[in-house]
Amino acid sequence: xxxxxxxxxxxxxxxxxxxxxxxxxxxxxxxxxxxxxxxxxxxxxxxxxxxxxxxxxxxxxxxxxxxxxxxxxxxxxxxxxxxxxxxxxxxxxxxxxxxxxxxxxxxxxxxxxxxxxxxxxxxxxxxxxxxxxxxxxxxxxxxxxxxxxxxxxxxxxxxxxxxxxxxxxxxxxxxxxxxxxxxxxxxxxxxxxxxxxxxxxxxxxxxxxxxxxxxxxxxxxxxxxxxxxxxxxxxxxxxxxxxxxxxxxxxxxxxxxxxxxxxxxxxxxxxxxxxxxxxxxxxxxxxxxxxxxxxxxxxxxxxxxxxxxxxxxxxxxxxxxxxxxxxxxxxxxxxxxxxxxxxxxxxxxxxxxxxxxxxxxxxxxxxxxxxxxxxxxxxxxxxxxxxxxxxxxxxxxxxxxxxxxxxxxxxxxxxxxxxxxxxxxxxxxxxxxxxxxxxxxxxxxxxxxxxxxxxxxxxxxxxxxx
Ligand code: SF4
Numbered sequence: 001x002x003x004x005x006x007x008x009x010x011x012x013x014x015x016x017x018x019x020x021x022x023x024x025x026x027x028x029x030x031x032x033x034x035x036x037x038x039x040x041x042x043x044x045x046x047x048x049x050x051x052x053x054x055x056x057x058x059x060x061x062x063x064x065x066x067x068x069x070x071x072x073x074x075x076x077x078x079x080x081x082x083x084x085x086x087x088x089x090x091x092x093x094x095x096x097x098x099x100x101x102x103x104x105x106x107x108x109x110x111x112x113x114x115x116x117x118x119x120x121x122x123x124x125x126x127x128x129x130x131x132x133x134x135x136x137x138x139x140x141x142x143x144x145x146x147x148x149x150x151x152x153x154x155x156x157x158x159x160x161x162x163x164x165x166x167x168x169x170x171x172x173x174x175x176x177x178x179x180x181x182x183x184x185x186x187x188x189x190x191x192x193x194x195x196x197x198x199x200x201x202x203x204x205x206x207x208x209x210x211x212x213x214x215x216x217x218x219x220x221x222x223x224x225x226x227x228x229x230x231x232x233x234x235x236x237x238x239x240x241x242x243x244x245x246x247x248x249x250x251x252x253x254x255x256x257x258x259x260x261x262x263x264x265x266x267x268x269x270x271x272x273x274x275x276x277x278x279x280x281x282x283x284x285x286x287x288x289x290x291x292x293x294x295x296x297x298x299x300x301x302x303x304x305x306x307x308x309x310x311x312x313x314x315x316x317x318x319x320x321x322x323x324x325x326x327x328x329x330x331x332x333x334x335x336x337x338x339x340x341x342x343x344x345x346x347x348x349x350x351x352x353x354x355x356x357x358x359x360x361x362x363x364x365x366x367x368x369x370x371x372x373x374x375x376x377x378x379x380x381x382x383x384x385x386x387x388x389x390x391x392x393x394x395x396x397x398x399x400x401x402x403x404x405x406x407x408x409x410x411x412x413x414x415x416x417x418x419x420x421x422x423x424x425x426x427x428x429x430x431x432x433x434x435x436x437x438x439x440x441x442x443x444x445x446x447x448x449x450x451x452x453x454x455x456x457x458x459x460x461x462x463x464x465x466x
């Protein structure tokens with residue numbers, strides 16, 4: 001019999017023992033289960049990180065974290081103890097193990113992980129790379145697809161991910177990125193969003209996001225979702241929360257479970273599908289506590305809990321790592337693997353990103369192991385186009401790493417004669433993955449990203465980069 005590239009074995013989830021970390025040595029199980037305790041003991045800077053790990057990690061590691069925060073980091077540090085505890089889960093961490101750990105690599109970035117100098121960012125990398133702000137129908141409500149909207153209710157999360165695509169807006173400013181701030185007050189913005197949706201019956205699907213809805217007072221979230229459920233045209237509501245994994249304690253609180261039970265009952269009564277979407281990138285992050293929180297949501301009556309992961313080099317970009325993740329989610333926690341995104345072309349992300357070709361290979365390698373409904377689609381979120389399956393590319397210049405995509409619809413707020421379908425839009429592979437001729441082509445344009453973007457676009461059909 002031929003050898004299988006991936007050998008499936010059922011694995012039990014493991015909650016790593018937090019007492020192996022000096023700073024959590026005396027923390028009781030009751031404290032650990034408390035969302036309040038978790039939030040109060042988040043690591044927000046290197047000093048607090050040192051308090052958790054003490055002498056387990058070298059000074060060089062702490063200096064590397066500090067250098068990243070002072071230099072290229074687009075997101076500030078924010079790590080709940082639950083998230084930290086999933087790094088090097090099976091041993092007492094040392095510096096080498098921390099440096100190599102997949103969760104550390106994306107949740108606790110260090111300067112030495114990034115590519116040096118200008119290579120750290122793609123020449124065409126931009127803040128708000130998906131141009132969501134341009135598609136705000138009202139502040140924070142992105143109307144990009146004909147029938148779907150994204151409602152950014154807030155701009156904070158209980159944890160900050162190094163590669164965040166909304167680095168423009170989400171979290172605290174860093175030396176590299178002064179964050180934008182919403183102009184209107186939250187209550188005014190939420191009301192304006194609801195007014196827009198009441199007046200726009202072509203929208204049937206609302207992603208309620210941020211940021212992370214776990215940072216909203218539950219009463220505010222419940223009021224917003226309840227109002228959505230009163231709108232006749234809304235048929236799908238999806239709540240986005242990475243905290244379901246990063247801070248499951250939040251979703252296990254009695255008032256949250258009770259509130260979700262009320263919302264799910266109303267949704268069911270109205271025939272609306274209420275789901276929770278989360279963001280898990282590594283199998284070791286799916287712990288028994290995460291599974292308990294997911295099951296609490298399913299028991300509360302939400303239709304499904306789905307995962308939207310991001311392909312990140314050094315974290316999960318092998319088929320075995322992705323299959324381990326998918327089986328941990330599906331078998332261990334009852335989460336449906338849904339999407340795996342190519343990382344967006346934001347500043348400082350080149351060391352994480354993979355090429356479209358690598359994404360296509362990973363999609364092929366995942367086929368046949370999972371049930372069809374739980375086989376994640378590897379997608380590219382193409383600016384001005386939307387999410388597209390990686391094999392839907394219209395044209396692909398492998399030498400320069402430029403893929404061309406054709407919009408199938410105008411954005412939700414585009415004028416009728418926008419001509420979107422005639423355009424092609426672009427996505428860029430990381431330059432360091434290209435053959436030498438392609439790298440040389442980009443080097444000649446380095447330092448002038450606008451010219452680089454224009455040159456890339458002009459070499460085929462006009463793109464919106466012009
Ligand atoms: S949880 Fe989502 S929105 Fe928040 S920092 Fe991470 S990727 Fe960004």
